[in-house]
Amino acid sequence: MRRSKTLRWQENRTFSCVHQPPVAEIAAAGSYNRGRWAEEILHTRGPITLELGCGGAETTLALARRDPTRGFVGVDIKGHRFWHAAKTVEVEGLGNVAFLRARIEYIDHYFGPGEVGDIWLTFSDPQPKNTKGTKRLTSPIFLRRYARMQVPKARVHIKTDSDDLFALAQKEPPEAGYEITRIVADIHAPLPTNFPADLAEILSVKTRYERKWLARGKRIHYVQLMRSPVNDQ
Numbered sequence: 001m002r003r004s005k006t007l008r009w010q011e012n013r014t015f016s017c018v019h020q021p022p023v024a025e026i027a028a029a030g031s032y033n034r035g036r037w038a039e040e041i042l043h044t045r046g047p048i049t050l051e052l053g054c055g056g057a058e059t060t061l062a063l064a065r066r067d068p069t070r071g072f073v074g075v076d077i078k079g080h081r082f083w084h085a086a087k088t089v090e091v092e093g094l095g096n097v098a099f100l101r102a103r104i105e106y107i108d109h110y111f112g113p114g115e116v117g118d119i120w121l122t123f124s125d126p127q128p129k130n131t132k133g134t135k136r137l138t139s140p141i142f143l144r145r146y147a148r149m150q151v152p153k154a155r156v157h158i159k160t161d162s163d164d165l166f167a168l169a170q171k172e173p174p175e176a177g178y179e180i181t182r183i184v185a186d187i188h189a190p191l192p193t194n195f196p197a198d199l200a201e202i203l204s205v206k207t208r209y210e211r212k213w214l215a216r217g218k219r220i221h222y223v224q225l226m227r228s229p230v231n232d233q
């Protein structure tokens with residue numbers, strides 16, 4: 001039987017991998033675990049990989065299982081969406097994964113400069129009416145926030161079914177100091193023979209929303225960005 005949202009929220013409170021600091025307090029002025037994720041919380045080395053708007057966090061789980069020495073955090077404002085992934089983390093004992101209930105608008109209250117490596121944006125809401133980009137997780141406003149946390153040359157991986165978001169992701173990033181390093185119009189069509197095998201493997205992981213859009217005959221697009229190689233953010 002499908003668990004209700006309330007039961008998922010209740011069970012999330014019992015999971016040590018789930019972090020749910022009061023959103024309003026953090027937004028007002030606070031910070032949470034800033035600078036502590038890799039060594040103190042996850043007992044890993046190097047910068048943390050984030051999946052923002054992770055939902056079921058399928059990509060986070062696949063990445064974390066592949067590299068237990070690195071830390072991974074799935075972030076979403078809707079805790080019930082990552083409940084199943086969090087339960088999987090508890091059952092499998094994946095110590096290198098955490099889930100954070102947070103508004104991505106305030107993401108730099110949770111992660112400090114140079115604390116983050118790659119960022120995955122999987123099927124972010126395209127927000128077509130939000131022309132200023134204050135709600136679209138791929139907009140220059142958000143990219144500038146990510147750049148403050150990311151190490152030089154870290155990547156932002158954008159997976160989307162939306163033709164509008166795909167077009168914007170090829171146009172806007174240079175404004176925020178990101179270089180576009182890879183564009184794939186249809187990741188489920190045969191990839192070029194020289195395409196990196198590890199990236200192809202992760203891109204082949206289908207998220208919940210991806211399965212939904214594929215069932216409706218949509219193509220899945222991918223854009224990869226690279227943060228500026230210098231610390232000028």
Ligand SMILES: C[S@@+](CC[C@H](N)C(=O)[O-])C[C@H]1O[C@@H](n2cnc3c(N)ncnc32)[C@H](O)[C@@H]1O
Nearest residue numbers: 053054055076077078103104122123207208209
């Ligand atoms: C379309 S769903 C995609 C979920 C998942 N990545 C997938 O591919 O199945 C977008 C997710 O982003 C989350 N989200 C959107 N805007 C957010 C924000 N500003 N802060 C935190 N989470 C956000 C939503 O709660 C939702 O779970």
